Amino acid sequence: MLTRISPSKAEYTEFSTPSDPQPASVASRLIAVYRIASDASAIEGRAEAIALEQSVELPLSAVDSDVVLQDIVGEVRDVRELRAGLFEVRIGLAVSTTGSEPGQLMNMLFGNASILEDVTLADVELPAEMLTHFGGPNHGIDGLRARVGAGNRALTCSALKPQGLRNDDLARLAGQLARGGIDYVKDDHGLADQAYSPFAARVVMCARAVSEANRETGGATRYVPNITGNLDTLRTQLRVVADEGLDTVLVEPMISGLPDFHAITRAFPHIAFIAHPAMSGAARLAPPLLLGKLFRLLGADATIFPNHGGRFSYSPETCRTLANAARDAWGGLRPCMPAPAGGMTLQRVPEILDFYGDRTMLLVGGSLLAAKERLTDEARAFATRVAGYFEPHG
Amino acid sequence: MLTRISPSKAEYTEFSTPSDPQPASVASRLIAVYRIASDASAIEGRAEAIALEQSVELPLSAVDSDVVLQDIVGEVRDVRELRAGLFEVRIGLAVSTTGSEPGQLMNMLFGNASILEDVTLADVELPAEMLTHFGGPNHGIDGLRARVGAGNRALTCSALKPQGLRNDDLARLAGQLARGGIDYVKDDHGLADQAYSPFAARVVMCARAVSEANRETGGATRYVPNITGNLDTLRTQLRVVADEGLDTVLVEPMISGLPDFHAITRAFPHIAFIAHPAMSGAARLAPPLLLGKLFRLLGADATIFPNHGGRFSYSPETCRTLANAARDAWGGLRPCMPAPAGGMTLQRVPEILDFYGDRTMLLVGGSLLAAKERLTDEARAFATRVAGYFEPHG
CATH class of the missing domain: 3.20.20.110 (Ribulose bisphosphate carboxylase, large subunit, C-terminal domain)
Known part of the structure; x- marks a missing residue:
């Protein structure tokens, strides 16, 4: 019932360089980067499932609204095999879903996905306006x-x-x-x-x-x-x-x-x-x-x-x-x-x-x-x- | 560097019955129950190390005070093998260290130990006065x-x-x-x-x-x-x-x-x-x-x-x-x-x-x-x- 490969065992050395915030032109999405332990044959489906879990929490067939389909549903941007059985999946999540609030940001990034034992939240890329909004260190x-x-x-x-x-x-x-x-x-x-x-x-x-x-x-x-x-x-x-x-x-x-x-x-x-x-x-x-x-x-x-x-x-x-x-x-x-x-x-x-x-x-x-x-x-x-x-x- | 057995893979079926809070006579300690992935030869040492990590965060040799040694240092109460390579360790922690505050309770239970990848916090037993203090559901x-x-x-x-x-x-x-x-x-x-x-x-x-x-x-x-x-x-x-x-x-x-x-x-x-x-x-x-x-x-x-x-x-x-x-x-x-x-x-x-x-x-x-x-x-x-x-x- 539980997967055997823990994604936490992979090193986090290929971390996105923080010096490169996304340009304003793609400001409407942040990128959540997950490590998922999965068979190669199942990974595309897993990635799509997490994109839904972390956005609308519904099957696409249950979503009626065109606005939601276009602006809110998570988008799988990339799936990459790190090694046999371990994948890195990049998912675009709408910035608007975070409500510019730290707890809701965490909720969008890892709320329900944290309960999936074979998924790790590995990294996040934020558009420049989110950095400005949260503000970082004062000193x-x-x-x-x-x-x-x-x-x-x-x-x-x-x-x-x-x-x-x-x-x-x-x-x-x-x-x-x-x-x-x-x-x-x-x-x-x-x-x-x-x-x-x-x-x-x-x-x-x-x-x-x-x-x-x-x-x-x-x-x-x-x-x-x-x-x-x-x-x-x-x-x-x-x-x-x-x-x-x-x-x-x-x-x-x-x-x-x-x-x-x-x-x-x-x-x-x-x-x-x-x-x-x-x-x-x-x-x-x-x-x-x-x-x-x-x-x-x-x-x-x-x-x-x-x-x-x-x-x-x-x-x-x-x-x-x-x-x-x-x-x-x-x-x-x-x-x-x-x-x-x-x-x-x-x-x-x-x-x-x-x-x-x-x-x-x-x-x-x-x-x-x-x-x-x-x-x-x-x-x-x-x-x-x-x-x-x-x-x-x- | 990282252990291979995840203690999270064990079921939590042998959960302490919540109907039996500790009597007031041992009210000065709560019991934190950990699952630790370890070799049998190392488990006693691991248990002692966690008892220190979750209380004084010092080697015993660095503790001068008799009061601290007696009333504050975590006590290993029991070590039990659940299956090969997985142990349940019961540690008595001083109630006084929690300051009757929910965050500090979590800190005492799992603050630093949460960073040890082979340790899971499996259960806790609280004395009756802590139940009364926190109060539980209103409805x-x-x-x-x-x-x-x-x-x-x-x-x-x-x-x-x-x-x-x-x-x-x-x-x-x-x-x-x-x-x-x-x-x-x-x-x-x-x-x-x-x-x-x-x-x-x-x-x-x-x-x-x-x-x-x-x-x-x-x-x-x-x-x-x-x-x-x-x-x-x-x-x-x-x-x-x-x-x-x-x-x-x-x-x-x-x-x-x-x-x-x-x-x-x-x-x-x-x-x-x-x-x-x-x-x-x-x-x-x-x-x-x-x-x-x-x-x-x-x-x-x-x-x-x-x-x-x-x-x-x-x-x-x-x-x-x-x-x-x-x-x-x-x-x-x-x-x-x-x-x-x-x-x-x-x-x-x-x-x-x-x-x-x-x-x-x-x-x-x-x-x-x-x-x-x-x-x-x-x-x-x-x-x-x-x-x-x-x-x-x-």
Whole structure:
């Protein structure tokens, strides 16, 4: 009953170059790119079925309206065999069906198709007016670098954890990481608004610990609180953040929902948003598309993703494609900072920098925190190694 | 690099009975149940790694605090081999880490683990106080039956589509389906707030068409608008719905985000919410858990899911488990109405009713609409067949 070939096992290296948005002349359609596991004899029918599923959700014979047949029904644009049993299918979907709303865009791209186990949403190509409408990062790579005075170097990031610590312990860690010169010190994505470390008090205490460290060192470390909950809660927390003079937050778009994520990036344009991949899954929505393109489209200034060789299973090729989708030229959108993470260590810094270059934020959490009382020194070693890596060697 | 066995291929038939919430004495932990594809020799280590990933996200050696070690670190409670290479792992997670918030609950259950391709979230067991806190359906099966005067019979549902039709065409379809005696006439989940059928006008026109049909027939058909967007938009649309005197809506919780979904079920307790599975995927979060249990926990009065033998690939066992998770006794939560859908036809009504019994809402869309000018008759045949099926045969 279930197909055996998972389309997720194919690499996403042949990703459409984001530098080439469709010209306005075909602006009425966006292109959804699916990977479908299928016999060659069945693929044309599968492609047509998905074009209907993702548009009118009816057999063509049940559609009476000429307007719907011409302007709304999905169009199979191309079917290409990637390897035996795996096909790439490009389907044109009417832009008008998205209602210019992020949730409805996802619904059109993958709403019902997400329930088909042998279909992966691999990529999307959007006309220029959709890029302009959604708007992308408010700050992006340049803004994140500028606010910590980093010039053109790679950035460093670390995390406050484990959850379960009280706010004063978290604030102490934040101060130590700031003294070590980490650019962005973020909450663990598990820190929400729990009784043992309530949000509002945590923000104040960690922000002040980082401020104090910055005054001592002359540094510009940013404390990055994790915001959670529904749109009301997200806004309330953003106001706490802004009131404390902070300008960067962490958010999990696949938990908050993409409509709320987009709403807050537009409502708080002075805040930089670092997107965390929690609940993003890996199997059915291509990571370069979701974490690279779509999070960027909706306003992520940086996007955290599991680096190859860590605790997760992304390949180097997936990581490279994801990073480039986040930061390569794409219409008028600002580049989004790729932030490889997930079991990284100081020893891997040179390798990671060679791989991603300097338009990157390196996120090292647990392996710094394991240094315990030597945390500030370990953080400093991390910051120094990253800052000095691309400098000319004497 | 990627494992070859997908845990999603296992059936979810050994689902924990929802009638047995944990007693208060173990209230401080919820149980997350994972399916992990692994070699037998590695599974203990994998289980421990996931217990850490989903709690402190640190190696144990990096955790200093006794409180965190005792109260926060995930505990592997059981590891069981389901078949060669596939294991069920039960992990106790601290209730306190969820902050009693739906998004953070999902984050704790599957945030980072969702990125591990060989791990599926199969089930969850929640202590009684979490059921009480989230609250579940406001109306559920009894309420949905009562508002259409259905007594104890199965319910019928159909959908307005294709998208791209104008509001007057949609309203005409709504009237025809209502005249045929369908209980719930819902928007297609692709109907959002598009230029060609704007929400507010659609609600008014379809509601009035259904009212008029009800006045003629003496029926109690409900029109069910699809609400979309961020929390602000959802609330605005719900106010339009309530102002028009409607009492039931369709919503896509995996697109709106679970925090917003829960927020609106609590803020609009007089409205019944039918949950649509768009973007729910199928592979990594067990459908009975997500569409049955979790949507119910957060307030779905009915839950739509792809029936076996239709356009999607759920097996009969998955469907039965899902339906029972939605409606079996679970603490004090009201039962949620299972609504099998996805390529259903009138011919299948007896089989579907035999399979699901009368605490079911049958959703037939496209195959009714294919009747075109005979839509009212076809709708009446559907309604009559369902209403009469369990009556004693003379």
